[in-house]
Amino acid sequence: MPSAAGTDQQTTNQPNRSPGTRDRFPLEIWILVACGFIIAVGFGILAPALPTFAASFDVGVTAVSLTISAFAFMRLVFAPASGKLVTRLGERRVYFWGLVIVAVATAVCGFAAEYWQLLLFRSLAGIGSTMFTVSGVAMLIRLSPPAMRGRASGLWATSFLLGNITGPLIGGGLVEISIRLPFLVYGVTVLLAAFVSLIFLRNSTQADRETEETPTAPMRIRDALRHKTYRAALASNFGNGWAVFGVRISLIPLFVVEVLRTGESMAGFSLAVFAAGNAAALLFSGRLADRIGRKPLALAGLLVSGGGTIWLGFTGSVEMFLAASLIAGVGSGMLSPPQSAVVADIIGNRGKGGPVLAGFQMAADVGAIIGPLVAGVLADTVSYGAAFGVTGLITLLAVIFWVPAPETLPKPTAAATVEPAASGKATELAPESGALFDAPEPPTGERLGGKPGQPDA
Known part of the structure; x- marks a missing residue:
């Protein structure tokens, strides 16, 4: 089995493979x-x-x-x-x-x-x-x-x-x-x-x-926060946790019984429909994120997920409710692989990014805790439409973070410089590692959380 370092270098230095080439994990x-x-x-x-x-x-x-x-x-x-x-x-x-x-x-x-x-x-x-x-x-x-x-x-x-x-x-x-x-x-x-x-x-x-081959200090979360795309991933994961892991589970059973006037079994069926849409999207979203980039899939997933969630609160029939559940599930499935891949790109194969991964997970957990509380209050005091509407809006707000964020999909060359970000910094791919760094000009020669003499951060 080839070494991970060799895999990284081959993947980074070689052009994107043709569709007929077999990629293996x-x-x-x-x-x-x-x-x-x-x-x-x-x-x-x-x-x-x-x-x-x-x-x-x-x-x-x-x-x-x-x-x-x-x-x-x-x-x-x-x-x-x-x-x-x-x-x-x-x-x-x-x-x-x-x-x-x-x-x-x-x-x-x-x-x-x-x-x-x-x-x-x-x-x-x-x-x-x-x-x-x-x-x-x-x-x-x-x-x-x-x-x-x-x-x-x-x-x-x-x-x-x-x-x-x-x-x-x-x-x-x-x-x-x-x-x-x-x-x-x-x-x-x-x-x-x-x-x-x-x-x-x-x-x-x-x-x-x-990582003795290229010794680096663990990437700190404050270093990752300097990257616009990591901040975008945190925002979208917060919204996804709010909507998918929080509000969807807490409000849908109540909405089905109190608004649609159907049995509780319909709540389980709607969750199954959501899962089916999620699974269908996962089949293609990961591959597309590796082909056309993380950012397009993340933006599309946020728009579809947010729109489907808002629609849930304004459905008046079981058929429309199931259709909205399916669309929201597709949107969530489109979002999950690219935002996770973004965090992986930023850390890179050679990096130790436990704190960075923990921060990413915590964003979803915070959303899952806060979301049901806020949505429950809105459902009690205003309406279910307001509860689902605010939930969808939280998801859509993450688009604001993603629009200016640079693409992190590794380029074919070892140190290919892509278009400068809005901050005036060029985004470079560190050789062999696949990790991305915002490199100010002129370089200072100090890597994120690392040692002198490595790619600038």
Whole structure:
């Protein structure tokens, strides 16, 4: 297997391949994708059981919701620490132990005798979740050839999506046997993913490769924030978290019952339609992002997702509601691979970007926490149209950040200088690494968070 450095240099120095040329991912990426699918299946198995199990402790709706929010809150709080752990211990170790923490904490939830125990163990699972998410994406970035980062991000997202679709079908049957059984099965599936990663990545020269060849200090988030495209990715991920991971789950069931006057089963069907649109877009958006650039796909995804979300709040029939759900799902699927690829481009294969990845994840987590609160208040005091309208507007506002942002798709040559950005800085591709830097003129010879004598930042 060729070294990652050789892969980077070949991808960077050679022209874009023709459509007939077969591009191949390293085996390690397929291992990460398989583990992602297993993890997502387990999460889907747990989804139907968690609210019902929490309610069985004779607590109110707020307390039931808290078991879900506590997981997301701990992901948010522990994300910076996860980024630092990735830098100090390496992606593979943090990935493995993050999965082990999630597996054990969730399995123990099935034995909880009181509500506070369930809340505590779910919070611990949130810590493990952010550990394996940040480290997994870090490995995905480091192992992906620069010209295939969009496809790698799309493949990663598809594995989780398919797992989330498959899991609830299994979980619904397990709940009929025992309300505690899904927690145990989820723990076993995640533990399986942990040992799959341990076995197949343990002896991998690519997964264990360090950066001594070109030593660099870890990229700091304040350095990445100097890049307009990273700020754009944060804005779009915040909007995506607000709309997709927050408002969509919290408001759609209520909208279906109270406004459309249909059964709750229609809410599940609409979420399935959203997922179908998402999956359909993921099939082509990653490849297009690698061909025509990250920026066009991100802008198109924001416009389609924002427009579809606004339309949701003004639908008056089931048919229009499902059509809007499908369009919003397509928009989200178009957005996910290019914005993830942008973060990968900025970090580069040789860089250690745990804190930068943590910041990217936190943007979505903050949106997922704030979004349902704001939208809920608007739905109660104004209307559902206002709630979905503001949600769509938050997504569309990210366009303002993307329009002036420079393209980050690696160029065919090793150090090709592209058109100057609005700030008067030229965007250059660092040789072999695939990482982008805003180079002021004249250069100072100091790389972002790095050492003198390297490409200027």
